Amino acid sequence: MRFTYSEILPLWSLNQTQPAGLESDCGAAPHTSGHRIRVSELGASSVVVNKPGALAPEACWNAGLNWTRADHYEGLRHADRSAFAWEWLRRTPAYRDAWRRFRTRMASPRQPPREFGLERFEDPGLSVPLARPLWRADIDPSVIRAVVLDPFAHPADRIDLWRLMPLVSVAIDDKQIEHLLLSNGIQSLRIDIVDGTLIGNPASLRFGLHGIAALQGPVAALRRLIEVVEKGGFDDRSIGRPNRRERWILELRVADALLAGAGYQQIARGLFGDAIAGARWRTQNPSHRQRVLRLAKAAKLNLAFPLDRKWFSDAGAVPNEPA
Numbered sequence: 001m002r003f004t005y006s007e008i009l010p011l012w013s014l015n016q017t018q019p020a021g022l023e024s025d026c027g028a029a030p031h032t033s034g035h036r037i038r039v040s041e042l043g044a045s046s047v048v049v050n051k052p053g054a055l056a057p058e059a060c061w062n063a064g065l066n067w068t069r070a071d072h073y074e075g076l077r078h079a080d081r082s083a084f085a086w087e088w089l090r091r092t093p094a095y096r097d098a099w100r101r102f103r104t105r106m107a108s109p110r111q112p113p114r115e116f117g118l119e120r121f122e123d124p125g126l127s128v129p130l131a132r133p134l135w136r137a138d139i140d141p142s143v144i145r146a147v148v149l150d151p152f153a154h155p156a157d158r159i160d161l162w163r164l165m166p167l168v169s170v171a172i173d174d175k176q177i178e179h180l181l182l183s184n185g186i187q188s189l190r191i192d193i194v195d196g197t198l199i200g201n202p203a204s205l206r207f208g209l210h211g212i213a214a215l216q217g218p219v220a221a222l223r224r225l226i227e228v229v230e231k232g233g234f235d236d237r238s239i240g241r242p243n244r245r246e247r248w249i250l251e252l253r254v255a256d257a258l259l260a261g262a263g264y265q266q267i268a269r270g271l272f273g274d275a276i277a278g279a280r281w282r283t284q285n286p287s288h289r290q291r292v293l294r295l296a297k298a299a300k301l302n303l304a305f306p307l308d309r310k311w312f313s314d315a316g317a318v319p320n321e322p323a
Contacts, residue, residue, distance in 0.1 A: 062091075063125065067256035068270040073249045075129045077242070079186040081311050082140060083128045084248050088306035089116060090124035090131070091255060095306075099124050117307050119179045120171045129185025132169045137192055140312045142217035144189075144225065146205040148196025153204035159229060160202035167233065170199065182225075187234040189221055217312075254292070255299035268292045 066072050076083060089095050098111045102121045113121045119134040126132075137143040151158070161168050161180075169181040178193035196203065209218055227235055250271065257267045268276045268288050277284035301308075 067253045076249050079128050085311035086133045088302045096124050134179050134181050142221040144191045144218050144221050145208040149204045149206040151203040157204040158202045161198050184234050251298045254295040264292050
């Protein structure tokens with residue numbers, strides 16, 4: 001059965017007030033108050049249930065973002081590794097162009113979302129923690145595949161999306177696969193329901209696992225799913241290695257500086273302040289200069305190939321974090 005707008009809407013009582021922040025609006029600062037399940041349908045005859053907000057124009061993807069301000073990147077300090085993949089992808093002109101074509105409906109996107117590693121387009125004007133990118137299962141090895149098993153199972157064995165509503169986004173593709181995302185903006189879990197539905201239907205699931213090499217990501221994700229279902233949300237513990245995130249954040253700041261037209265000395269001053277000399281900074285600050293050059297090289301590489309770095313590898317020991 002194919003869902004339509006009229007069938008999905010009353011199912012989840014989506015006539016509640018929509019909080020700002022689900023779509024970017026360059027004329028107003030985003031807010032995050034309120035709860036809402038975001039349901040969308042993919043494909044040529046797609047129906048997007050969450051009402052569209054203002055269209056983010058080309059120059060709006062980084063509205064209000066100041067690369068010299070470390071606090072503007074604070075949301076990334078405890079984010080899943082995959083959040084950095086989104087931050088790089090949304091900065092690329094090719095993705096922004098595809099998004100603009102998709103949102104205006106004036107022309108078909110030259111590249112569908114799957115070519116960017118996504119199941120559906122996500123607004124590039126939304127940064128972490130507002131964005132909810134739905135990565136393809138072949139991109140993210142921690143995606144769990146499942147089928148609906150028993151809607152009459154014991155409550156402790158069922159997943160109730162209504163109870164997890166602040167975390168839930170759902171997209172349905174042409175094959176009627178439900179791509180379920182549980183995310184608080186900095187941590188996330190993905191489940192693909194390949195048979196049955198959890199929409200309006202709390203049920204237990206049968207999880208599909210195969211092979212040995214491919215087990216690490218889904219098994220780690222299943223452990224996190226148990227915690228999320230039992231606690232109603234993600235654990236607030238810090239994840240990953242802080243020093244890695246500090247470096248990744250610096251690379252993003254340098255990328256934003258380069259996109260804004262800043263030179264290397266200006267970038268050095270923006271990152272290291274008064275430690276950078278004036279006219280003779282090349283000789284007086286050689287270590288800072290070399291660090292900026294290394295960061296710039298990494299930033300240019302990530303802008304050219306946003307998904308080539310293994311942002312989704314080794315999801316076993318720590319969520320989306322390499323060993």
